[in-house]
Amino acid sequence: MDERILVSPSDLLGDGVFETLHLRPSGPWLLPEHLDRLARSAALLDLPPPPPIDLGGLQARRTGVMRIVYTRNLLHVSVSEISEQVLRERRDGVRVLSADLGVSVGRRPPWSLSAAKSLSYASNFAARRWAARQQADDVIWTSLEGYVLEAPTSSVVWLSGDTLCTVPPAEAGILDGITAGHLLSVAGSVGLRPAFRMITLPELAAADAIWLASSVRGLAEVISLDGVPRGRSPWTPRLLSLLGF
Amino acid sequence: MDERILVSPSDLLGDGVFETLHLRPSGPWLLPEHLDRLARSAALLDLPPPPPIDLGGLQARRTGVMRIVYTRNLLHVSVSEISEQVLRERRDGVRVLSADLGVSVGRRPPWSLSAAKSLSYASNFAARRWAARQQADDVIWTSLEGYVLEAPTSSVVWLSGDTLCTVPPAEAGILDGITAGHLLSVAGSVGLRPAFRMITLPELAAADAIWLASSVRGLAEVISLDGVPRGRSPWTPRLLSLLGF
Numbered sequence: 118m119d120e121r122i123l124v125s126p127s128d129l130l131g132d133g134v135f136e137t138l139h140l141r142p143s144g145p146w147l148l149p150e151h152l153d154r155l156a157r158s159a160a161l162l163d164l165p166p167p168p169p170i171d172l173g174g175l176q177a178r179r180t181g182v183m184r185i186v187y188t189r190n191l192l193h194v195s196v197s198e199i200s201e202q203v204l205r206e207r208r209d210g211v212r213v214l215s216a217d218l219g220v221s222v223g224r225r226p227p228w229s230l231s232a233a234k235s236l237s238y239a240s241n242f243a244a245r246r247w248a249a250r251q252q253a254d255d256v257i258w259t260s261l262e263g264y265v266l267e268a269p270t271s272s273v274v275w276l277s278g279d280t281l282c283t284v285p286p287a288e289a290g291i292l293d294g295i296t297a298g299h300l301l302s303v304a305g306s307v308g309l310r311p312a313f314r315m316i317t318l319p320e321l322a323a324a325d326a327i328w329l330a331s332s333v334r335g336l337a338e339v340i341s342l343d344g345v346p347r348g349r350s351p352w353t354p355r356l357l358s359l360l361g362f
Numbered sequence: 363m364d365e366r367i368l369v370s371p372s373d374l375l376g377d378g379v380f381e382t383l384h385l386r387p388s389g390p391w392l393l394p395e396h397l398d399r400l401a402r403s404a405a406l407l408d409l410p411p412p413p414p415i416d417l418g419g420l421q422a423r424r425t426g427v428m429r430i431v432y433t434r435n436l437l438h439v440s441v442s443e444i445s446e447q448v449l450r451e452r453r454d455g456v457r458v459l460s461a462d463l464g465v466s467v468g469r470r471p472p473w474s475l476s477a478a479k480s481l482s483y484a485s486n487f488a489a490r491r492w493a494a495r496q497q498a499d500d501v502i503w504t505s506l507e508g509y510v511l512e513a514p515t516s517s518v519v520w521l522s523g524d525t526l527c528t529v530p531p532a533e534a535g536i537l538d539g540i541t542a543g544h545l546l547s548v549a550g551s552v553g554l555r556p557a558f559r560m561i562t563l564p565e566l567a568a569a570d571a572i573w574l575a576s577s578v579r580g581l582a583e584v585i586s587l588d589g590v591p592r593g594r595s596p597w598t599p600r601l602l603s604l605l606g607f
Contacts, residue, residue: 121368126440129369129431131376131482162484163491186374195371216471221506224464228492230485237376237482239407240475246408247473261466261506 120197125190131237133188134158139333140181140196145172146332146361150295151185154234157293159187161233168192182333186236203334207362210340210349211254211329215318216244218258218266222289231290241269255329255337263317264289271331272297275316275324276309276352283330285313296360297330303359326350335362365442370435376482378433379403384578385426385441390417391577391606395540399479400430402538406478413437427578431481448579452607455585455594456499456574460563461489463503463511467535476535486514500574500582508562509534516576517542520561520569521554521597528575530558541605542575548604571595580607 136155139146155167167187172194186193225231244256257273258266265273265284272294274283281304286293301311321327327339327347338353340346381400384391400412412432417439431438470476489501502518503511510518510529517539519528526549531538546556566572572584572592583598585591 120371122371123366124369124374126365126367126429126431126438129373129378129433129438129481130380130487131480131484132487133374133484135375162488184371186371188374193371193374216473217469219466219469219471219474221464221466224462224506226461226464226489226492226503228461228485228488229464230488233484235376235484236374237484239376239378239478239480239482240473242375242377243407243473243475244471247471258471261469 120195122191122193122195124188128188128191131235131239132162133186133191133236134162134164134234135187135236136185136234137332138183138185139335140179140183141361142180145183147295147299150299151332154293154295155185155187158233158235161230162235164189170194188236199333206254206337207334207357210338210353212252212341213255213257213268213327213329213339213343214248214251214253215257215259215343216247218260220260222260222262222264222266225290229290232286232292234292244269257318257321257342259318260289265316265318265321267291267294268329271329271334271337273321274300274328274330274336275321276326276350277324279309280312281309282312282314282316282324284315288313288315294330296332296335300330300336300356300360307355307359326352328353328356335360365440367436367438367440369433373433373435376480376484377407378431378436378481379407379409379479380432380481381430381479382577383428383430384580385424385428386606387425390428392540392544395544396430396577399538399540400432403478403480404432406475407480409434415439433481444578451499451582452579452602455583455598457497457586458500458502458513458572458574458584458588459493459496459498460502460504460510460588461492463505465505467505467507467509467511467533470535474535477531477537479537489514498586502563502566502574502587504563505534510561510563510566512536512539513574516574516579516582518566519545519573519575519581520566521571521595522569524554525557526554527557527559527561527569529560533558533560539575541577541580545575545581545601545605552600552604571597573598573601580605
């Protein structure tokens with residue numbers, strides 16, 4: 118991506134918020150939900166409410182990644198191609214390692230930004246590079262207490278019998294996953310019951326299927342967890358189709 | 363500061379490192395130490411070693427703040443004025459609140475960037491805004507185990523009898539404070555013994571004096587801790603003078 122934008126040096130300190138959306142021929146997918154979360158993230162960082170975003174300049178009728186960045190000085194919307202890696206992980210699934218994040222679910226500091234999609238993503242990238250060094254694709258973070266939290270850029274979703282589950286964001290102190298939340302809201306139409314549940318890693322490993330849910334990758338099925346292979350689920354194509362992928 | 367720089371949108375995700383230096387008429391203070399830490403931070407983020415930095419364009423013979431920012435796409439040096447707030451805090455001290463960061467000293471994740479000065483500073487700013495909402499100036503972070511760690515933009519230094527102490531960076535998993543380290547290295551010249559010690563908050567509160575050490579503010583004496591006023595120390599002007607302030 119060769120795009121360049123003019124910023125203030127203070128915009129480089131991760132002190133802002135962002136959203137990443139799947140740009141579809143029909144328009145940016147789940148746009149109102151993403152704009153709502155952008156505003157909630159901004160409030161957590163004491164930023165003013167984001168101004169209305171002019172999407173008129175976006176090339177319509179294409180597929181891509183749309184990113185909205187909002188700092189104290191800047192509101193910027195960019196569009197880029199979906200990487201081959203993202204398409205491959207949506208199709209073929211991901212090998213995932215779990216790792217203790219070293220933080221307590223119940224003792225987040227009073228200024229915690231763990232529920233905000235802030236621009237301070239260095240640790241998220243570092244976690245994924247750590248996985249890549251071990252021939253894995255992604256990471257599932259757990260808390261000091263042993264609860265499953267989230268992945269660096271996605272939410273954890275699992276199937277247990279006919280119940281489709283994700284982690285409750287407020288209780289776990291994690292980002293409110295828009296793709297996961299939307300999936301659960303439409304799960305009834307394919308005969309699944311939605312549920313928000315705290316879960317430990319051994320319980321997750323015993324689930325019938327596990328996915329990482331995010332806007333552009335959609336659902337990436339977990340095909341191995343901590344080196345243990347998992348069979349592909351017949352639900353993966355059905356749920357991807359339900360999400361319009 | 364009206365300076366604007368051209369960046370890639372991916373530079374806005376906090377995925378880089380930086381250093382802030384006190385620019386003096388004699389040149390950037392402790393420049394080799396800061397360049398060394400920049401390189402160590404870069405390595406923790408799997409960035410290539412920083413290229414040599416051309417300081418020829420800097421206006422010499424002035425006092426200010428020099429910031430070096432280094433990302434996967436960018437190396438940028440900027441100079442700005444020292445804020446009135448920083449000068450006031452160096453002169454008059456700071457009112458400090460302590461707060462549990464909710465992380466364990468012994469259980470940092472394997473990709474932890476807690477020892478890197480990364481650009482992902484949103485939580486550091488959020489912690490200081492949290493303090494400001496309670497009429498305080500700064501925060502001292504503690505670990506789940508109750509150990510004193512660091513402040514959002516400075517190291518904790520304290521005097522106990524004739525021993526001048528700071529927190530051991532490697533053991534605590536915190537940033538290696540350059541100003542604090544330099545201060546301890548020259549403490550012998552004013553008859554103080556240097557020591558790196560893990561300390562709990564009640565032990566810190568019982569110290570003869572406490573300071574927050576950083577490059578531009580220098581030493582800011584802690585004049586109240588969690589609402590309890592502390593008398594000014596005769597060592598504050600001596601140590602500031604020792605640091606060339």
